[in-house]
Amino acid sequence: MSYVIHGATGAQGAPVAATLAASGAPVTALTRNPGAAVAGTRVRAVDLDFADALADAYRGARGVFAHLPLGAPQDRLRHARNIVTALNTARPDRVVFSTSGGTPVEHADPAVTTVIDGLKDSGLSHAVIAPRLFLENLLLPPVVNGAREQGVLRYPLPARHPVSWVSHLDVADAAAALLHRPDITGLVEIGLHPAATGPELAEAFTAHLGHPVTYEALTPAAFGDLLTPLLGTDAAAGVAGLYDFLTTLPDNAITPDQSAQTLLGLNPRSPLRWLTDTLR
Secondary structure (H helix, E strand, O other), rough: OOOEEOOOOOHHHHHHHHHHHOOOOOOOEEEOOOHHHHHHHHEEEEOOOOOHHHHHHOOOOOEEEEOOOOHHHHHHHHHHHHHHHHHHHHHHOOEEEEEOOOOOOOOHHHHHHHHHHHHHHHHHEEEEEEOOOOOHHHHHHHHHHHHHOOOEEEEEOOOOOEEEEHHHHHHHHHHHHHHOOOOOEEEEEEEEOOOEEEEHHHHHHHHOOOOOOEEEEOOOOHHHHHHHHOOOOOHHHHHHHHHHOOOOOOOEOOOOOHHHHHOOOOOOOOOOHHHHHHHO
């Protein structure tokens, strides 16, 4: 019986697969790329458009880590329904689903809520990881290059908007722990507490890069324009729309009582520690 990891060659799934494999656990790495290789795992090419193939991959699994890839809303909703159908068919021992960040769960998009509601209705042992914004977003070239070359960290949030930032590495730690902890069910929020503002992120970049870095708030539309060459028009517009919504909220902070700190005893990396570990 192995642990089945969605998107195991991607930003979210790869750290989960690596964490489990390093512990000696058997891991099946799901990917859309049949030629992919993931150290310490058995790779299986599966397309989210086919619920039967997903069910075959899940069948007999000790646990499944799932999340939804970026894409058009109709594609994400179809994938969500296929994941729920496959889970109900295969009945793995445990499921951990990540909302993949962005908004609080109560404002999640229909695809995310489809999986969450499907898990609740399934009767399967499960937990839902709810990160907010990923620190790895700050490594996007238009963001990190501005900090490195111009001393300006540009991001589409007001300067005093607190966010419970979190790394993919912290999500992996929580996912691996939750796959082994069927006693913890429901929602697990993950991210910094207290939440950090833009200028506080700039202070971490200053300390890491060794030169002054200030914070500059971009409009979501301007950020979308910067991302279009990287992500394409539709995906960049979706990101801009997300930040349009986030700027209407007073903050994007976790609830401490439902946090990984409280429920799992896991403290997320500080921005400076994350920079030290990831940005050379």
